[in-house]
Amino acid sequence: MAKTLVFLEHHEGAIAKGSLGVLAKAATLGGEVAGVVVGAGVRELAAGAGPYGASTVWVAEDDRLAAPLPQPRVDVLASLVRDEGYDTVLFAQSVLAADVAAGLAARLDAGLNWGLVDLTADGVGKSPALSDTVYVDVGWTSGVKLALFRSGAFDATPSGGTAEVKDAPVSLEDFSTLAEMVEQAHAEQQGPSIEDADVIVAGGRGLGEPEKFSLAEELAQALGGAVAATRAVVDAGWYPYSAQVGQTGKTVSPKLYVALGISGAIQHKVGMQSSNVIVAINKDPNAPIFEFADLGVVGDLHTIVPKLTELVRARRS
Amino acid sequence: MKIAVCVKAVPDAASGRRIDPATNRLDRSGELTISDWDSYPVEEALKLKEAAGEGEVVVVSMGPERALDALRKALAMGADRAVLVTDASLEGADLLGTAKALAGALEQESPDLVLFGQQSADGGGACLWAAVAERLHRPVVSQVSELIVEGSSISGKRQTEYGYDTIRAPLPAVVAVADSINTPRYPSLKGIMGAKKKPQETRSAGDVGGAEVAGTTVVALNPPPARGEAQKIDDDGTAAEKILEFLAEKRLV
Numbered sequence: 001m002a003k004t005l006v007f008l009e010h011h012e013g014a015i016a017k018g019s020l021g022v023l024a025k026a027a028t029l030g031g032e033v034a035g036v037v038v039g040a041g042v043r044e045l046a047a048g049a050g051p052y053g054a055s056t057v058w059v060a061e062d063d064r065l066a067a068p069l070p071q072p073r074v075d076v077l078a079s080l081v082r083d084e085g086y087d088t089v090l091f092a093q094s095v096l097a098a099d100v101a102a103g104l105a106a107r108l109d110a111g112l113n114w115g116l117v118d119l120t121a122d123g124v125g126k127s128p129a130l131s132d133t134v135y136v137d138v139g140w141t142s143g144v145k146l147a148l149f150r151s152g153a154f155d156a157t158p159s160g161g162t163a164e165v166k167d168a169p170v171s172l173e174d175f176s177t178l179a180e181m182v183e184q185a186h187a188e189q190q191g192p193s194i195e196d197a198d199v200i201v202a203g204g205r206g207l208g209e210p211e212k213f214s215l216a217e218e219l220a221q222a223l224g225g226a227v228a229a230t231r232a233v234v235d236a237g238w239y240p241y242s243a244q245v246g247q248t249g250k251t252v253s254p255k256l257y258v259a260l261g262i263s264g265a266i267q268h269k270v271g272m273q274s275s276n277v278i279v280a281i282n283k284d285p286n287a288p289i290f291e292f293a294d295l296g297v298v299g300d301l302h303t304i305v306p307k308l309t310e311l312v313r314a315r316r317s
Numbered sequence: 318m319k320i321a322v323c324v325k326a327v328p329d330a331a332s333g334r335r336i337d338p339a340t341n342r343l344d345r346s347g348e349l350t351i352s353d354w355d356s357y358p359v360e361e362a363l364k365l366k367e368a369a370g371e372g373e374v375v376v377v378s379m380g381p382e383r384a385l386d387a388l389r390k391a392l393a394m395g396a397d398r399a400v401l402v403t404d405a406s407l408e409g410a411d412l413l414g415t416a417k418a419l420a421g422a423l424e425q426e427s428p429d430l431v432l433f434g435q436q437s438a439d440g441g442g443a444c445l446w447a448a449v450a451e452r453l454h455r456p457v458v459s460q461v462s463e464l465i466v467e468g469s470s471i472s473g474k475r476q477t478e479y480g481y482d483t484i485r486a487p488l489p490a491v492v493a494v495a496d497s498i499n500t501p502r503y504p505s506l507k508g509i510m511g512a513k514k515k516p517q518e519t520r521s522a523g524d525v526g527g528a529e530v531a532g533t534t535v536v537a538l539n540p541p542p543a544r545g546e547a548q549k550i551d552d553d554g555t556a557a558e559k560i561l562e563f564l565a566e567k568r569l570v
Contacts, residue, residue, distance in 0.1 A: 011479060070447060071457065095460050095477045102444035105412055106451035111532020112412050114442045124536055130334050135539040142532035178456035179486040182472065186480035193478055223570065241476055241497065248496055256569045277567055279560060290549050295563050299552025307557035315561065315570055
């Protein structure tokens with residue numbers, strides 16, 4: 001029987017929704033499913049993974065694990081795989097998770113497939129490749145299988161259940177603790193992050209000026225979503241890099257992606273085209289985004305968006 | 318200071334990238350070019366060398382023998398020499414095989430600092446550095462948008478989902494740089510002319526410790542799923558209502 005371990009990333013006292021989504025997916029594939037939470041002061045987070053399908057949640061508590069650095073996490077996960085016999089380790093994409101997964105792959109000689117949007121019970125992953133022009137079915141030939149899933153690949157749907165919380169052994173390699181966190185400068189976040197959001201409202205050059213990002217922010221707030229930006233406006237200093245979607249930013253697949261004043265150049269498209277539903281507002285009728293938007297509106301976003309925000313608010317109240 | 322920059326020769330975007338259905342591998346038969354993101358670590362290495370007033374910048378890659386032509390761009394920018402690990406047994410290598418080959422070559426070079434770009438232009442896993450650092454038993458810092466060398470350690474500013482982290486690590490270290498770190502220089506004519514004469518050496522899999530068995534496999538290639546019927550409307554003053562209606566229909570509000 002398959003034994004699956006899911007890396008549960010956390011930030012500011014909550015398990016990332018992306019990790020819970022992967023856990024919920026793992027629970028549908030059968031076999032034994034466990035999660036692992038690594039950090040300092042994270043014990044109370046562990047039980048929260050039970051409803052999403054973990055029958056066991058391992059807690060690795062140690063001051064040396066407080067900073068979100070990858071290498072000590074490789075040590076913790078490698079011990080669990082070896083001692084407890086997990087044959088599959090799953091991760092939701094993030095800067096940290098990618099480094100942990102690749103380090104673990106090299107440690108265990110375990111195959112790693114990345115960028116997956118799905119996984120079947122018989123071990124076939126779906127991997128959109130080459131700017132999503134081809135969907136590759138990938139498999140594993142190694143004893144231990146590792147996978148990184150694209151942001152928003154799965155819903156974090158609780159199915160009930162409780163987890164047994166257990167202590168994971170913490171034994172760190174010398175080289176794993178050489179890197180040290182000096183400072184963390186994290187912007188205060190309102191609403192969900194782009195990785196965790198079901199709805200993303202993204203702004204591009206067509207907003208006209210940086211102040212007009214308030215249009216995107218207000219619509220996002222009304223829809224309960226997050227704000228993203230194109231590379232052009234991030235480069236122009238209108239919005240922070242952490243919000244950048246596209247080839248050099250994040251790849252997201254929310255349930256709804258609203259593109260405001262975004263032309264839909266290939267560099268942006270590759271970061272968002274796997275969104276379930278895409279709505280685009282652009283005044284240029286020839287903008288490439290209309291080729292792949294489910295609903296394209298040719299018009300002035302400066303008049304449409306405030307009205308839409310009001311309508312959404314009215315409907316939700 | 319000796320800096321190794323790991324780069325990848327990828328099929329030129331202009332001539333199109335495709336997976337060969339006969340081998341289920343990326344078709345590398347056309348012209349190869351250095352991956353878009355690899356000129357940033359090359360630039361960073363050159364800047365560090367220039368600031369120190371001494372040192373060596375070595376470009377390290379794995380790929381077909383023809384990849385040497387692509388590596389020449391890094392030499393034209395100013396790198397001192399190139400090392401290419403090339404071997405029939407490495408064709409189709411996945412993360413494990415690539416990490417082992419590069420780590421083997423890097424061990425022989427024993428640089429003070431190993432740099433990577435933020436992702437490759439074709440595979441795009443954006444995690445190879447962590448596997449290489451694991452093999453080398455050295456610290457790793459990724460997505461670095463500012464890099465400072467302070468004596469025998471580095472300090473890197475890492476971009477994450479939540480903001481910026483400043484991470485310090487002793488040398489030798491492995492660092493992957495983001496494309497916001499610098500603006501790569503264009504090779505000068507003199508640089509281009511001189512690149513061919515710079516040392517370019519190939520090593521076999523055996524030279525760097527043998528090939529690794531792949532842990533992953535490609536099972537099948539499929540076309541992307543079709544999107545539903547697309548609607549395009551012109552705003553006649555009721556666009557906001559129409560969008561709301563559409564969202565309600567899809568149960569998104």
